[in-house]
Amino acid sequence: MPTDRSSPALLTLHAVRLLGFADTPRVAARYRLDTTRTASLLEDFRAGGWVTRSEFAGTGGWSLTDSGRAEDERLLADELSASGGRAVVARVHASFVPLNARFQQAVTRWQLRPVGGNAFAANDHTDFRWDDRVIASLRSVGRRLGALEDDVTQVLPRFSGYAARYDAAIARVVAGQHQWVDGVGTDSCHLVWFQLHEDLLATLGLERGAGR
Incomplete structure (x- = not known):
């Protein structure tokens, strides 16, 4: 992962x-950073x-404070300015927005399958044709991520890494591991997509x- x-x-x-x-190992792993150096930085950030x-x-972990979020945004803004790539990132985001709408619709269809008069009935995944159509939609939007990633990583x-992570999750879904659509605690399609959007x-x- 070039960073x-x-x-x-x-x-x-x-x-x-x-x-x-x-926790610290997961924070370090996100960008393949040295764990010891990451632990030191996190302690510095806590002090700040x-x-x-x-x-x-029973699980320990790190989270941002409001001031940490503001600092993150400041660092990101400085980096974007130095890269000269605002127009590129804005264009990628503009292309991502309609894909995001399609992705959200697909996840909703994965979670809900109207039955009778109940439009909000939980999808029990017994209608394989329904699920196959949803998976096809998820694969369709996923195929667009590679080109968007290629554009934004130029700056x-x-x-x-987002496209590869999404592809890995979809492969598991196709193999029958359906928790990889929107599962919690796994690098699911939904988690990868949410992180890219964020x-x-x-x-x-x-x-x-709305519209973002």
Whole structure:
């Protein structure tokens, strides 16, 4: 994963943002950083009030504070400005928006399958043709990620890897491991997609919302 234009400090802080809550090895693994160096940076960030460490259900991890989110956005803005690639990232984001709508529709169809008069009936995955159509939609939008990634990594190499991760998740889905569509705790299609969306928005300084 080429990340040569991003500093370890930016990558560490941004990894915490993308992961939401993660222990030190997972933070380091997100961008293939040295674990010892990552641990040191996280302690520095905690001292600066940018991250906090907490325990939940026996699991410890890091998360961003409000000031850490602001610092992450400042670092991202500086990096984007230095890269001269704002127009490229904005164009990739504009292309991603309609794909995101299609992806969200596909995930909704994966989770819900109207039965009778109940439009919100949970999909019990007994209608294989329904599920196959949903998987085909997920594969279709996934095929577009490679070209978008190729464009954005020309200016920000840290975006590398999303398409491969999505493809790996889809391969598991096709093999019958359906939890890889939207499962929690796995590098599922939904998790990869969510992180890419968050990455684009954060890089451009945008908030989540309609049309974004």
